[in-house]
Amino acid sequence: MITVSTEPAYQSPAVTIATTLPQSGLDSTVLIVGVVSGDPDSPEATPTVLGSEFLSAEAVAEIEKALVALGAKGGAEQVTRLVAPSLGVGSVLAVGLGKPRDEWPADVIRKAAGVAARSLNGTEAVLTTLSEVDLEATVEGLILGSYRFVDYRSAKTAPKDKGLSSITVLASGKDAKKRAQRATAVATAVATARDFVNTPPSHLYPAEFAKRAKALGSSVGLEVEVLNRKALEEAGYGGIVGVGKGSSRPPRLVRLVHRSGRKDAKTVALVGKGITFDTGGISIKPAASMHHMTSDMGGAAAVIATVVLAAQLELPINVIATVPMAENMPSATAQRPGDVLTQYGGTTVEVLNTDAEGRLVLADAIVRACEDNPDYLIETSTLTGAQTVALGARIPGVMGSDEFRDRVAALSQSVGENGWPMPLPDELKDDLKSSVADLANVSAQRFAGMLVAGVYLREFVADGVQWVHLDVAGPAYNTGGPWGYTPKGGTGVPTRTMFAVLEDIADKG
Template sequence: MSAALSPVTPLGPALALAGKISARAEVLVIGLTAGPDGPEPSVGEALDDATVEAVLAHLTAVGATGRPEEVTRVPAPEGAGVTSILAVGLGKADDVDAEQVRRSAGAAARALTGTGTAATTLSSLDLGAAAEGFYLGAYAFTSYKSKSVPGADGQPVARVEFLVESPRTKAVKDVLARALAIGEAVATAREFVNTPPSHLFPAEFAARAKTLGTEAGLKVQVLDEKALDKAGYGGIMGVGKGSSRLPRLVRMTYTGAARKSAPSVALVGKGVTFDTGGISIKPAAGMEAMTSDMGGAAAVIATVVLAAKLGLKVNVTATVPMAENMPSSTAQRPGDVLTQYGGTTVEVINTDAEGRLILADAIVRACEDKPDYLIDTATLTGAQMVALGNRTPGVMGTDEFRDRVARISQEIGENAWAMPMPAELRADLNSKVADLANVTNHRWGGMCAAAIFLREFVADDVQWAHIDVAGPAYNSGGPFGYTGKGGTGVPVRTMIAVLEDIADNG
C-alpha cells in the first residue's frame, strides 16, 4: 500500500518568477509564431535585438516554422545567458490564445527532460496559462518504477522561471499561485487515475481522499460497507459486493460562504477503482485501462480541495461513491433487481453498466442537501467516445446549466460539448419487473440514455449537469500539449471554472 497523497507532495516542477534570466538557468524557452514571411520569435525583454536575430537565424536554419507545439532546440548565441534556446511553436499570431500558450508550454516542458532549471518568455503572453502548461507538461507518474531506463523516462525539468516585468508585485504573484494550485489539482487527479488498482481500491481511495480533505480543512465523512448497507445504498452495494475489497462513500464539505443566500454546489464523481464488467465481463484486450474508471471521482476530490485552496465564496459538497466491479459468487447478476438509495428499484440488465448505479445513489444523497447546482462526472459510456472522440467531454443536463458548463469548458480549453437527452429514449429504460432498467435494449444513443437514467434521480429544483469523460479522462495514445499518457485530470479545470463563475455570478 502506498502513502496517501498530500497537497504538499510535489507533482510537478518548482515554479518561480524572475525579472531576468538567472545564473542557474540552462535553457531559455521562447515562443515562435508562424508569420507570412517565416517564423517570428516572442522573447519579451529577455534578449537584445542582436541576440534575437542570431537565435532566429539558427532556428530557421534547422527548419523551425512556428506551427503549434513544434519544438526546436538550438545552441544559444554567446551572451544569451543560457546554453541553449528551446523554441516552441504557437501557430499564427492571430490564433494565439490562453489554451495555445498552455499547450505550447506543455510541449516545451515535455522536451526539457533532464533539465535542472529553465527560464521562459511565454509568461509575457499569459503567465497563468504558461505556468499551468509547464507544470502539467512536466508531470510524470513514476511511483512504481524501481529503476530508471536511460533515455526513456529521465527526470522532468525541476524548476521553471517565468520572466515577467514586475515579479515582486502581488498581482503577478497571485496569478502564479493560482496557476500552481490548478496544476497541483489536475496532477492530483492524474495521480489517482494512474495509481494501479492493486494499490488504489475503495478503502485506500477513501483514506487518501480523507487525508487530502482534512489537510485542506474540509469536513470529511466516510461510510464503509456496513453503513452503506444499513442506509440502503443498494446501487453502491450491488456493484461492490462481488469484490473482496468492499465499497465506500466519501463526503467532503467545503464551506466558503457563511451567508444563507450563498450558492451551494454538489459534486458527484464515479469512483469504480477497477471495472471488469462484473458478470457481464469485458473483453480482455485493453481491460488494464479500466484502472481509469474512477477518473470522475478523482476529478471531484481534486476540485473540492482546490475550491478550498482558492478560497472560493461558494459552498461545495462532494459525494463520491467508490466500488470495485468484480465477477464472483457474490456478484450481482444480470436480471437482479436492486433498490437504489431513496427507494427506486432498478433491474440490472448489464452489470457492465455499473457506473450509473453508484452515481444514482450518490446523486440522491447529494440532493438531500438541497443544492442549487449539481455536477456529476464519470467515465460512463463508450458511446461518448463514439459520438465525440477521445478528447471532447459530453455535457447533458438541465438546458441552461448544461449550456453554461459547456461554454465555460470551451473557454478554458477542455472543450466539453452540449448534448441532448432525446425524449424517445426514456421509454427504452422501462423494466417489466422494476421501476427502471439500467440500460436500453439497443445500442443507439448510449451516452444520452445513460444521462436520462441519471436524471431520474436528480431533484426537480436542482440545476444539473452530467459530464461524460469516458475518453477524455485517460489518454491511451501519445502525449500532446500538456497531456501525457495515462490520466489527464479532465474535467478538474472545467469544474473549478464553473465554481468560480457561480461564486461570482450566482
C-alpha cells in the first residue's frame, strides 16, 4: 500500500492508494462500487456491478444478488447500502452510474463519488473501485462530496460527522500516486475557495480577507503585496476606492505572484472580484435573499485558491493574481448614482447604478494586471444576475477574445464546470455612453446585461492580451440542495476551470 501525502489545509480526508484488495482490518470500512442500470424497457433487467480487477466473480455475484433483493435499479447517483460478508468489509455502498457506456465521462464518475461521499459522512474509512474508471475524478469527487463547513456552529448544532476520515482508492499503474496527489491538491484548492465564500461577512471583510490571502500565499512561497486604502487613493484606484467609500471597513488590493524561474515561461494574469458583501450601496438591493451576497467574493476566492495551487504543483508558468477587495454599503459617505470616478489608468466613469460595483473594482484590477504584460488574462466574478437568466445557476458564461474564450470554455466543460462561450457584440458599447464621462457603468437597456458587463470590462484590457471573463454569479454559490459533489453554499467554481487552463498553457503555450 502506497501512502499519498496530502497534508490537507482544510481537513480534506487522507488519501491512500492500494494496488491489491486488503484482506483484513476492514470491519469499519465501506466499499464503494459502481453499478450500471439494466435495460429500462425490460421488466427483468437487473443492475450490474462495474467490472473490477479487484473483485472476484463470486463477490460481484453476491453484491448483484443483494441489489436485486433491495430493488436497486442502478440509476445515476442512486445509492444502495448492503452487506457482503464474503468481502470482509463492514458494508458495501453501490452508487448508480446510469445506463451502460463504452466510455465514462469524468464528471459522471466525479458526481457518483461525490454522492457516495455525502451519504457516508462520518464513516471512518472508505475503499473504492470507482478509481479503476477514473482515478482523478474519483478522488476529487470523494473529497468534494465529503466537504463540510462547520466553523461557526456551536456544540449545540455542530454535526457529529465531519466528512470522510480516510479514503483508499484501488488503482494500478506507476503514476497512480502522482495522479492521486494532483487530484487531492485540486480538490483541496476547491475546498479553500468554498471556505472563503462560506465565511460570513461579519468575519471576512476586506482587511481580514487580505490577511488570510497573504498568509495562504506566503505559506507556499508566493510574492505578496497588499495595498490599503491610503495606498489605493494615492495610486489612483478610483473604482476600488469609490465602491469602498460607503463602508467603515476600507478596501484592499492584494497581489499574489508565482514565478516559475524559467525565462521562456508564459505569464498569466488572474483577476477576481472580491466584494466581501454587496448591499447594492445607495442603489440598494431588495432584502429578500440579500444574505446570498456573502458569495460576492467568489471570484476572488477562486483566484486565490488557483494561484496557490499553481505554486503548490510548481507549474512552469508565471501566474500573477490581482484581487480587489471591498465592501459595498450604503452610508453618508457612499458614492451616489450620478457620481463620476476615475478608474486606475485614467478612464472616467459615470456611476449610474452603485449596484453595478463589481465592474468598477475589476476595471482597476484589470488595468493593473495588464501592466505586467501578461500573455493571457483570466478574470472571474459573480458579476451579473443576468448570467443566471441567460444560462441558469450551474453554467458560467465565458466571454472575451474569441480563440481564448473557446479554449477556456472547452476546458471548463472537460472538468465538469461547464462554461459556455458567449459573444461580446460591439454594438453594446453604444449603450455605455455617458453625457458627462468616458463611460457609464450600466446600460439603459434591460437586455443582454451579462454581455454589457463584459463589454465594459473589455475596455480596460490592454491591446494584444488574450483574455476571458468568467461570469459565475449563479455557479459560485448553490442556494438549493446539494447535488453530486456540490454542497449547498460555496461551490468553488471556477477554480478547476482556471487551473485546467493554466495547465494547458503550461503544456501548449
